[in-house]
Amino acid sequence: MAIERYIAICKPLHHHQICTVRRTYILMSLIWGVGVIPGLADLILLSIVRPLSIFSTASSCGASILYSSPYHEVQSRFMNGLYSSVVWVILVFTYCRVLIAARRATTDKSSAKKAQNTILLHGAQLLLCMLSYITAVIDKMFVPLAPVDRARLTFLNYLLTNILPRLLTPLIYGVRDKHFYKHMKALFSCRLFFVKVESIKQ
Incomplete structure (x- = not known):
């Protein structure tokens, strides 16, 4: 969402060429694939460090209970740190550029203020989603x-x-x-x- 807004505002002439339906599907598939990696890594580590009988054992369903080995803790910290760092870099870069472009795009102070408020609201919404x-x-x-x-x-x-x-x-x-x-x-x-x-x- 942040990248799409960045392209739409900072590169409006190239928006229709870059943000095509085909590329959107490719990007969605890529996001799903990247999102599956931590779960697959957890399952692979679980099958290596624990006996296979754990998959048929009755226990509370919780990540901290199932994935309690030191390897899982290191893997979880690495993945969360990597993903959150990438997201933060993208958010900060795109919204700073969009805010600068919104200020330069118009001489009307009220319109510029409204555009900035919309962008900040969009950024706040994305930050709320990062609470996960x-x-x-x-x-x-x-x-x-x-x-x-x-x-x-x-x-x-x-x-x-x-x-x-x-x-x-x-x-x-x-x-x-x-x-x-x-x-x-x-x-x-x-x-x-x-x-x-x-x-x-x-």
Whole structure:
């Protein structure tokens, strides 16, 4: 998303040439492939350092329980550090360039301010989505304090760090749309809309 916005704003003449449907599918496949690597690495390490009977053993389903070997800890730190570093570099680079381009693109201060606010809002939304990187850290901090409520704490943590940020994204952008905001305001104020349909006489 950040790279697409960077191309659309900083290289608008090349946007249609770079951001094609075919390249979008290729990029999506690449993202899925890169996202699968940590899980596959965990399974491979698990099958090497543990007996195969672990796959048929009844135990609590948790990454900290299944992947508890020192190799998994090193691999997890390396992958999380690598992925988060790459994402942060991309975010900082693209949004700094986009902010600079937005300031230079117009002499109207109000339009420039609005463009900057939109870009900052988009950046804040992406940063919220990056809360998923600290899900495991929060689990390690709070779950030992109340092991009886482990399932509830894990679910609440996942809800706050993974689901809620992605839920806020369409709401934030929807509220900025005038028509959507009008309907949302009417919905939350419990108003009813009656649409009058007139037949067209032929």
